Amino acid sequence: MKKIILLFAVLFAASCSTSNKDYQKMAANPEFLIRAEVMLTESIIHDIFAPPVSSRIYMYASIAGYEAAIHGEKGYKSLVGQINGFEKVAQPEKGKEYCYPLASTRAFLSVGKKLTFAQELYEEFDKKLEEDYKATGIPDDVYERSIALGDSIAESVIKYSAKDNYKQTRGFRFTVTNEPGTWTPTPPAYMDAVEPFWTKIRPVGLDSSAQFQAPIPAKFDLTPGTPYYKEVMESYNTVKNLTNEQRDIANFWDCNPFKMNITGHAMFATKKMSPGGHWMGIVGQVSRQLKKTHVQVAEAFVLTSMSIFDGFISCWDEKYRSVRIRPETVINNSIDKKWIPILQTPPFPEYTSGHSTISSAAATVLTNIYGDNVAFNDSTEIPYGLPPRKFTSFKQAADEASISRLYGGIHFRPALDQGVIQGGKVAQQLLKKVKTH
Missing domain, CATH: 1.10.606.20 (Vanadium-containing Chloroperoxidase; domain 2)
Known part of the structure; x- marks a missing residue:
């Protein structure tokens, strides 16, 4: 009986590992981030921002998206300490599982929303984006934790943007x-x-x-x-x-x-x-x-x-x-x-x-x-x-x-x-x- 239980535990662990690998791969589809950029462009067009101001919105959203994306990727460096005045950004909690591409897309959109006005434009987009991410099989706890990380990174970038004299x-x-x-x-x-x-x-x-x-x-x-x-x-x-x-x-x-x-x-x-x-x-x-x-x-x-x-x-x-x-x-x-x-x-x-x-x-x-x-x-x-x-x-x-x-x-x-x-x-x-x- 003990052998059967042990065998079941091993098989279950292997199954979880495969599932985890699959959802991480699916959620890492760059199309999510590209869609987010297109949505931000639609918002900027709607709000009629001048070209220099538009560039500011794109940049801060992209900084947030990048800072979240590099976690779990070998060889990529944070922009902290490299660009003028950027001294600190939120970090993931050690020992916890995240879906960093999800956190990245979330951070990009969170900053974009903060710097634009027409929030109602995002309602249907956000709903469809959540559905598509959930369809990858991402566990609920990982989803919520990744969303929270994206929002925290976005908050760090918004604080950074607030000191640029805009x-x-x-x-x-x-x-x-x-x-x-x-x-x-x-x-x-x-x-x-x-x-x-x-x-x-x-x-x-x-x-x-x-x-x-x-x-x-x-x-x-x-x-x-x-x-x-x-x-x-x-x-x-x-x-x-x-x-x-x-x-x-x-x-x-x-x-x-x-x-x-x-x-x-x-x-x-x-x-x-x-x-x-x-x-x-x-x-x-x-x-x-x-x-x-x-x-x-x-x-x-x-x-x-x-x-x-x-x-x-x-x-x-x-x-x-x-x-x-x-x-x-x-x-x-x-x-x-x-x-x-x-x-x-x-x-x-x-x-x-x-x-x-x-x-x-x-x-x-x-x-x-x-x-x-x-x-x-x-x-x-x-x-x-x-x-x-x-x-x-x-x-x-x-x-x-x-x-x-x-x-x-x-x-x-x-x-x-x-x-x-x-x-x-x-x-x-x-x-x-x-x-x-």
Whole structure:
């Protein structure tokens, strides 16, 4: 009888071990985290956050997701002590069983919810996510413990985010000087300048917002033959002579979170994902294509989002230093009153290009992680009625994102070229400072 009981105990233990292994493997499906990123993007679009603010949300959510994902994974390093001001994060209890991929997805979403407004958007998503996790066979106690760990890590990251000067920069407005060659609000809504004090936000990898200053742009001088005049005329003539392919490129990379449309006397807004959201979508697509693990996706999300975040800080530092006028304003005032850009001019100064900067930063990081010859189809714009575009590398995608701003009529070429350089330097600084494994 004792032998029978002993044999049953051994078989039961083996059965539990197999079950444990199966649910851990199923719950580690990176699709859970990719779905969470897509859901966060939907929330950000709904709440109409400006591009720099969106980058902040993605980054802190990704930090939380990464910090939870690395437990139980050999060779991965915490960001504590590596990025500016990040000194402490919650840890799992020793001797307890967790499902760390679940904790990771939970931490990502918990931070995302804290930093966005439309909580009701998550209700159906959360319900389906819980059902899918429970379908893996995860034991109730492990599920609850993992959820609690995710929330604790999220709380640590939220405390970290609270000291980045974001709250202190709310409510301040930019004063328009009307000096020749400087930025003024643009049609059709003539909105105030966006985030004029973003340089005060704490970066994660940069020493300061001014670490990688772009060269001083050409002096405002509309005398024919001057460097500035040539820049203006290039933007003017590019839009007047666009090919269908160039128009498609401009629209594909528009990424305007709040486009104002005018029909007769009516004005309404169209909401889309931000530039940072576009690149986070690329991370998810390519990670899925390359069949990366949960922790590898978490790593790609966090490094890409940090590069984009610092990219915006560096770019915005230059924007509000040079306060450069937009093509639409100078062309309408001095060249052609009827000229209209293909894209709606964003409400902030021209130099350097934000899209160029953050696309270069993201592409540099992704090339470092996944390689320089990864071909992919970018389908992020399908929800907005635009077909996918094919790229042979992250750099090719970033270069196209950059030149799209010239095709769209919202930038001069030097803002693009210098933005690409600036973004590359930001990313290299981050990769030099932060070692994930």
